[in-house]
Amino acid sequence: MATERGRSGILTRLGMLAAAALCGWCLDLASPDTAIWPLGIFAAMVFSALLLAARPLFGALIGFVFALAFWLPHISWLTLYLGPVPWLALASVMVLWATLFGALVPFLTRVTLRCYRSRGARTVVITLLLAGSWVLRELLQAAVPYGGFSWGRFAATQVNSPFIEAVSWFGIAGFTGVFLFLVLLPVSWVYLVFVVDPPLTRSFFAPACSLLGVLALALVPLYTTPKTGEITIAGVQGNSKSGIFDDRENGSVFADHLAASKTLLEGEETKLDLIVWPENAAEFNIDESPLHRQRLVKLAEQADAPILVGSVLADPVNGSDKPRYTNSALLFNTDGKTLVRYDKINPVPFAEYMPHREFYRALAPELVDLVALDYSHGQTPAVAEHRGTRLGIGICFDITFDRHAELLGSDNAELILALTNNADFGKTDESAQQLALTKLQGIALGRSVVNISTVGMSQILDPSGHSLVAIPAHQAGTIVASVPIHSEKTAATQFGALLSALWCAAVCAPLINFRFYQVRFKQHNLKEKH
Numbered sequence: 001m002a003t004e005r006g007r008s009g010i011l012t013r014l015g016m017l018a019a020a021a022l023c024g025w026c027l028d029l030a031s032p033d034t035a036i037w038p039l040g041i042f043a044a045m046v047f048s049a050l051l052l053a054a055r056p057l058f059g060a061l062i063g064f065v066f067a068l069a070f071w072l073p074h075i076s077w078l079t080l081y082l083g084p085v086p087w088l089a090l091a092s093v094m095v096l097w098a099t100l101f102g103a104l105v106p107f108l109t110r111v112t113l114r115c116y117r118s119r120g121a122r123t124v125v126i127t128l129l130l131a132g133s134w135v136l137r138e139l140l141q142a143a144v145p146y147g148g149f150s151w152g153r154f155a156a157t158q159v160n161s162p163f164i165e166a167v168s169w170f171g172i173a174g175f176t177g178v179f180l181f182l183v184l185l186p187v188s189w190v191y192l193v194f195v196v197d198p199p200l201t202r203s204f205f206a207p208a209c210s211l212l213g214v215l216a217l218a219l220v221p222l223y224t225t226p227k228t229g230e231i232t233i234a235g236v237q238g239n240s241k242s243g244i245f246d247d248r249e250n251g252s253v254f255a256d257h258l259a260a261s262k263t264l265l266e267g268e269e270t271k272l273d274l275i276v277w278p279e280n281a282a283e284f285n286i287d288e289s290p291l292h293r294q295r296l297v298k299l300a301e302q303a304d305a306p307i308l309v310g311s312v313l314a315d316p317v318n319g320s321d322k323p324r325y326t327n328s329a330l331l332f333n334t335d336g337k338t339l340v341r342y343d344k345i346n347p348v349p350f351a352e353y354m355p356h357r358e359f360y361r362a363l364a365p366e367l368v369d370l371v372a373l374d375y376s377h378g379q380t381p382a383v384a385e386h387r388g389t390r391l392g393i394g395i396c397f398d399i400t401f402d403r404h405a406e407l408l409g410s411d412n413a414e415l416i417l418a419l420t421n422n423a424d425f426g427k428t429d430e431s432a433q434q435l436a437l438t439k440l441q442g443i444a445l446g447r448s449v450v451n452i453s454t455v456g457m458s459q460i461l462d463p464s465g466h467s468l469v470a471i472p473a474h475q476a477g478t479i480v481a482s483v484p485i486h487s488e489k490t491a492a493t494q495f496g497a498l499l500s501a502l503w504c505a506a507v508c509a510p511l512i513n514f515r516f517y518q519v520r521f522k523q524h525n526l527k528e529k530h
């Protein structure tokens with residue numbers, strides 16, 4: 001009999017691990033480019049149910065398997081860039097976060113069961129724990145280590161769902177917390193009613209609240225702000241060989257974008273206010289390249305509009321023979337003056353700079369030496385005013401970070417210009433994933449987004465996230481649109497950071513009554529002794 005129970009227990013645990021792997025895979029399928037958004041809800045519900053049914057150590061294993069099944073396919077595009085080692089290393093860090101929270105949730109669930117007696121209170125507190133832990137994990141992995149990695153957010157699975165406009169009210173983290181609380185409420189209810197303490201009669205109040213809440217969230221309209229103007233912008237996608245290890249001639253990336261721009265101007269009669277080139281389109285040190293600079297000025301004169309271009313800059317450093325490298329964007333006027341310079345604030349560790357270079361070189365010297373330049377973290381403002389419009393600038397992964405979006409919002413950016421180079425990742429989902437994250441930030445800020453890539457996906461989005469114009473991926477081309485300008489702040493911009501902090505604090509909800517429980521337990525023991 002004992003042997004049969006042991007065998008049954010092993011099979012149950014194996015089944016739970018298989019379900020965790022299925023959840024991870026479904027969460028990836030819910031993400032762009034497949035973007036089957038209902039699978040994201042399914043994955044969150046089943047994964048949460050598995051954690052509630054587990055003890056802390058087994059919960060850690062469930063979190064490990066779930067994250068492994070999600071992260072390995074989700075960022076498989078990284079193998080095209082630097083090979084399998086960085087892919088496995090980054091996935092391992094992300095898996096570690098999920099493993100830690102996989103242990104934390106079952107532990108705090110048991111604390112909740114000890115400290116709260118009311119089934120209603122237990123249902124609410126456990127659901128707060130589940131939703132808050134998801135938000136906290138996402139924010140921590142987007143900050144630690146080395147500035148974090150802001151990929152794999154649950155909200156990105158819902159960019160095509162009817163709920164996404166609520167992001168303009170709650171912010172990305174706040175939306176994640178609210179949405180997960182609503183969809184996970186039935187999970188907590190089922191756990192308490194059917195596993196912990198089956199009652200003689202069952203109340204369906206919690207599932208009903210969940211259903212009504214989800215329906216209400218789908219009806220939440222976009223937080224709209226008055227349009228204060230329009231600016232006509234052209235975006236240029238050169239479809240050049242822009243990857244770090246691409247075999248190309250020096251100047252070919254610049255030439256491809258210059259040719260596409262000239263083709264645009266030959267057939268475009270609309271008066272342009274701004275032309276945007278992608279990240280690295282002007283190649284290396286445009287300030288020290290008179291020929292390239294002259295061609296840009298001539299192009300600006302022909303268009304009678306300034307041009308924003310991406311370039312790697314090398315600035316001299318006093319007392320050092322090594323320059324300071326930055327991944328930058330520069331706005332050139334028709335007279336050749338640099339009106340705006342923005343240096344990327346969030347360079348990518350292990351790609352754009354090598355932290356603790358000597359330490360990691362001892363582990364993987366050939367791989368570390370592939371990262372030849374160490375880009376500095378930018379110190380220039382991310383928002384600059386031009387012709388009465390406050391332009392918020394982000395380069396590549398910049399815009400995926402909440403901290404960068406908050407910087408743009410606090411400095412009253414009226415329009416977001418996102419310059420990116422996705423050539424290193426081929427025809428994978430990376431560009432679609434990045435565009436979804438960029439779209440989320442635009443909705444949260446209530447701003448139009450001009451997302452221009454070397455190879456795609458290049459699109460101009462309105463504040464609701466809808467695409468105004470787009471260039472097919474991996475084709476040279478241009479887009480022109482009258483882009484709406486907005487100045488007032490959304491509810492997400494004003495209160496999103498606070499709501500995000502509250503959801504993180506919700507992880508502590510099971511502990512609120514813990515001290516009172518301890519005091520009550522001690523008093524009970526004293527009474528028994530006397």
